[in-house]
Amino acid sequence: MNGPPDRETRQLLLRAPVASDVDPLFAIQGDAHSMRFTYCAGSREATREFLEMHAARFAQDGYAPWTLVCKADGCVVGWGGLNCDPHAPHWGTEVSYFVHPDYAGRGLATELVDASLALAFAELGLAQVGAFTRPANRASARVLQKCGFAFVQHVPELERDQYRVFPSSRAT
Numbered sequence: 193m194n195g196p197p198d199r200e201t202r203q204l205l206l207r208a209p210v211a212s213d214v215d216p217l218f219a220i221q222g223d224a225h226s227m228r229f230t231y232c233a234g235s236r237e238a239t240r241e242f243l244e245m246h247a248a249r250f251a252q253d254g255y256a257p258w259t260l261v262c263k264a265d266g267c268v269v270g271w272g273g274l275n276c277d278p279h280a281p282h283w284g285t286e287v288s289y290f291v292h293p294d295y296a297g298r299g300l301a302t303e304l305v306d307a308s309l310a311l312a313f314a315e316l317g318l319a320q321v322g323a324f325t326r327p328a329n330r331a332s333a334r335v336l337q338k339c340g341f342a343f344v345q346h347v348p349e350l351e352r353d354q355y356r357v358f359p360s361s362r363a364t
Contacts, residue, residue: 195208196258196273198258199307200263201306203298203300208258217243220290255273255311267292272291273308273311285322286324287304289301289305306339324352342361
């Protein structure tokens with residue numbers, strides 16, 4: 193799989209997905225409870241296809257999501273970053289993520305979103321980044337708001353709230 197160059201945050205190594213990530217990411221993405229607010233993969237193969245579809249957009253978009261590796265223990269703990277949804281590219285550049293429930297509440301999603309926005313605005317010069325979350329996913333909405341996103345609208349056909357952030361919305 194191809195993808196974005198590595199980055200580091202305080203707690204994470206963000207790197208392009210590799211084939212060996214499929215099993216640990218399926219352990220998260222295949223868990224219906226953990227993924228109740230977003231796409232739940234029905235099989236290991238579905239996770240592999242999901243990763244490959246998003247990684248393949250790197251050549252077209254110049255960005256793609258990372259695999260999240262916890263620096264403290266070297267474990268693959270999630271996936272996310274900038275992406276253009278291969279099934280719905282008309283929504284534009286988004287930030288998406290999922291984190292293993294054992295690592296929730298540690299600020300990992302916030303670190304990922306901050307790194308994604310630094311890439312989007314400081315390096316890629318993007319004008320805006322969007323995000324979607326289900327209304328019941330208050331934790332994800334808090335992450336987005338902490339990172340400067342503002343609520344735009346509820347999108348009934350997606351059953352999700354849409355958020356957006358601009359470079360001028362970000363704290364320096």
